[in-house]
Amino acid sequence: MQNTPNNSKAWFVTGTDTGVGKTLISSALVHGFAAQGMRSVGMKPVAAGCEWRDGELHNDDVAMLRAASNLQMARERINPYAFIPPVAPHIAAQQANTPIVLDVLLQRFHDLEAEAERVIVEGVGGFCVPLGETLDTADLAVALGLPVILVVGLRLGCLNHALLTQEAIVSRGLRLQGWVGNRIDPDMAMPQENIAALQQRLQAPCLGMVPWQAGASSDVSTSHQPDFRQVSALLDLALLTD
Numbered sequence: 653m654q655n656t657p658n659n660s661k662a663w664f665v666t667g668t669d670t671g672v673g674k675t676l677i678s679s680a681l682v683h684g685f686a687a688q689g690m691r692s693v694g695m696k697p698v699a700a701g702c703e704w705r706d707g708e709l710h711n712d713d714v715a716m717l718r719a720a721s722n723l724q725m726a727r728e729r730i731n732p733y734a735f736i737p738p739v740a741p742h743i744a745a746q747q748a749n750t751p752i753v754l755d756v757l758l759q760r761f762h763d764l765e766a767e768a769e770r771v772i773v774e775g776v777g778g779f780c781v782p783l784g785e786t787l788d789t790a791d792l793a794v795a796l797g798l799p800v801i802l803v804v805g806l807r808l809g810c811l812n813h814a815l816l817t818q819e820a821i822v823s824r825g826l827r828l829q830g831w832v833g834n835r836i837d838p839d840m841a842m843p844q845e846n847i848a849a850l851q852q853r854l855q856a857p858c859l860g861m862v863p864w865q866a867g868a869s870s871d872v873s874t875s876h877q878p879d880f881r882q883v884s885a886l887l888d889l890a891l892l893t894d
Contacts, residue, residue, distance in 0.1 A: 662771035664798040668813035670777040672805030673834040675713040678774040679720035679880035685770040686722040692770040693721045701738030709734045742782040752783045799829035807837035828856040835864040860887040
């Protein structure tokens with residue numbers, strides 16, 4: 653495992669699956685650091701499911717990250733690759749004839765890192781989602797070398813998904829620095845028992861638990877968007893630098 657320094661200024665956010673609230677948690681982290689007076693920005697390297705609005709591509713996830721930041725950044729700076737079809741990113745890239753290039757993503761990250769005191773990089777889907785023929789999200793996380801924050805969508809099956817994701821993170825030499833439980837199924841049976849199992853088995857501290865909110869599990873537009881400001885107050889940012 654990499655010996656990541658405790659004074660890290662950037663983190664990579666991944667999830668147990670797509671639609672588990674990565675954008676909500678990433679935005680809450682960005683907002684939390686900004687509220688502490690730090691120059692804070694979120695990066696969404698790849699976004700699928702965009703639409704044209706007022707002459708430019710719009711994505712709800714990217715818009716939420718921008719709203720949480722206290723730095724004014726053009727969409728292209730925090731979201732280098734934006735695709736219209738709401739499909740897996742490697743398929744969207746193939747359809748657009750626009751290969752996702754790792755060096756481009758790394759350069760954009762370093763540009764943001766040079767201006768911001770805190771950078772939150774939100775991955776796409778789960779940890780190993782393909783980005784191209786030989787590139788996936790795990791490769792991006794390794795190339796960035798950042799400590800990882802795992803968003804666990806609390807629903808049936810989350811134990812297996814969380815433990816497999818932890819194994820994938822650690823096996824690549826990355827540090828799992830913390831995790832967040834996000835209640836995406838209000839009818840989940842035995843939630844406290846599942847949370848206890850996660851606390852026992854995940855080798856990182858829990859940064860917070862987010863109660864169920866309408867729209868909190870969605871990565872697409874909803875009529876009721878969750879409030880990342882409220883979620884920010886539930887997260888213990890001090891655990892990221894201890």
